[in-house]
Amino acid sequence: MPFSDFHGNAETVLRIREMLARDRFPHGVILAGPAGSGKYTLATMVARAMNCLAQPLTDGLPDFCGKCSNCVRIAQLEDLESRCAEAIEARDALKETEKKETRLFIQTHPDVMVIPPDPPQMMIKVDQVRRVIDNIYFRPSDGRERVFIFSDSAFMKEAANSLLKVLEEPPDFATIFLITENAGELLPTIRSRCMVLTLRNLSLPEIESYLAKHRPEWRPAERALVARLSEGAVGRARNFDLAAYSATREHALVILKTALRTGEHSDLFKITETYRAGAEGREKLERLLRCLYSLLQDLLFLNANSVELVRNTDLVAELQRLAQAAEFEWLSSASDRLADVERGMRRNLLRSLSLDAFEAALERN
Ligand SMILES: [Zn+2]
Numbered sequence: 001m002p003f004s005d006f007h008g009n010a011e012t013v014l015r016i017r018e019m020l021a022r023d024r025f026p027h028g029v030i031l032a033g034p035a036g037s038g039k040y041t042l043a044t045m046v047a048r049a050m051n052c053l054a055q056p057l058t059d060g061l062p063d064f065c066g067k068c069s070n071c072v073r074i075a076q077l078e079d080l081e082s083r084c085a086e087a088i089e090a091r092d093a094l095k096e097t098e099k100k101e102t103r104l105f106i107q108t109h110p111d112v113m114v115i116p117p118d119p120p121q122m123m124i125k126v127d128q129v130r131r132v133i134d135n136i137y138f139r140p141s142d143g144r145e146r147v148f149i150f151s152d153s154a155f156m157k158e159a160a161n162s163l164l165k166v167l168e169e170p171p172d173f174a175t176i177f178l179i180t181e182n183a184g185e186l187l188p189t190i191r192s193r194c195m196v197l198t199l200r201n202l203s204l205p206e207i208e209s210y211l212a213k214h215r216p217e218w219r220p221a222e223r224a225l226v227a228r229l230s231e232g233a234v235g236r237a238r239n240f241d242l243a244a245y246s247a248t249r250e251h252a253l254v255i256l257k258t259a260l261r262t263g264e265h266s267d268l269f270k271i272t273e274t275y276r277a278g279a280e281g282r283e284k285l286e287r288l289l290r291c292l293y294s295l296l297q298d299l300l301f302l303n304a305n306s307v308e309l310v311r312n313t314d315l316v317a318e319l320q321r322l323a324q325a326a327e328f329e330w331l332s333s334a335s336d337r338l339a340d341v342e343r344g345m346r347r348n349l350l351r352s353l354s355l356d357a358f359e360a361a362l363e364r365n
Pocket residue numbers: 051052053054055064065066067068069070071072
């Protein structure tokens with residue numbers, strides 16, 4: 001899977017490959033951009049291009065083969081969430097005394113290291129940066145370039161100061177990536193020692209064409225829906241759980257229909273009963289609330305004659321019917337009540353109770 005598999009931000013990718021071709025890739029790079037725009041994926045791709053054993057060119061510029069042992073091992077970093085979960089699990093299995101001194105690192109290739117934010121604070125800690133400093137001056141062993149990817153830029157103060165020291169004098173054979181949604185969060189002294197490359201969100205057609213390639217089993221209408229719901233974030237679109245979303249949306253629609261007096265109470269109770277306490281129940285309820293918000297927003301768009309902004313594109317006809325019964329005052333009080341349910345959830349009120357209360361508060365006499 002070469003650079004052509006990276007979707008969107010073609011100018012930035014081109015610029016990166018031109019710098020690789022001229023052997024002028026900077027030692028410190030800040031990859032900035034919204035969540036899901038592909039920052040981390042792109043960093044791991046550059047790491048592969050730097051270390052690929054086949055060193056292929058496409059359109060005359062450096063690429064990677066995706067098949068050699070370096071490419072394959074570095075590609076194992078791609079599923080960052082699973083790798084982090086494994087690392088956290090391994091640390092949890094340690095003795096209390098060792099646990100305290102163990103920081104998170106992810107490494108599937110000797111020359112490429114990912115430094116994720118360390119729980120529970122979810123910050124990059126000074127011990128993590130020290131380990132990078134201990135490591136960075138060793139020459140590459142299996143590849144040509146040592147790559148360090150900080151997958152988040154929430155640095156503890158001391159950690160940021162240590163990082164600054166490495167950025168002042170990085171070895172020739174090392175590259176440091178700092179990934180952030182907002183480059184402004186980094187110290188100005190760090191920013192000034194790095195090149196800032198910014199990725200933007202993808203347009204709807206770009207996401208749809210990406211999904212046509214990666215989710216061929218989805219119908220075009222489903223791809224259009226996911227493109228809208230993922231709001232330009234290609235990562236979110238790729239991992240979108242359409243089945244779970246559809247099931248949640250069914251529930252949300254029954255709740256809204258019952259409240260608008262176009263549905264049956266018995267259907268509502270069957271649903272709210274399934275929302276239970278506990279961690280799993282909480283997640284399910286959070287999904288439901290997000291979905292209710294997005295449906296309410298779509299109804300607002302329809303009432304404002306802005307059908308082009310509707311996100312649940314496959315439901316427009318049904319939503320049009322609901323919108324006729326839901327005037328602005330009702331919609332705005334529904335959003336307020338929904339916020340009450342969220343507050344109740346934080347105080348751990350019984351889930352089904354607060355959902356039934358939500359519906360009852362919105363019911364018309
Ligand atoms: Zn390769």
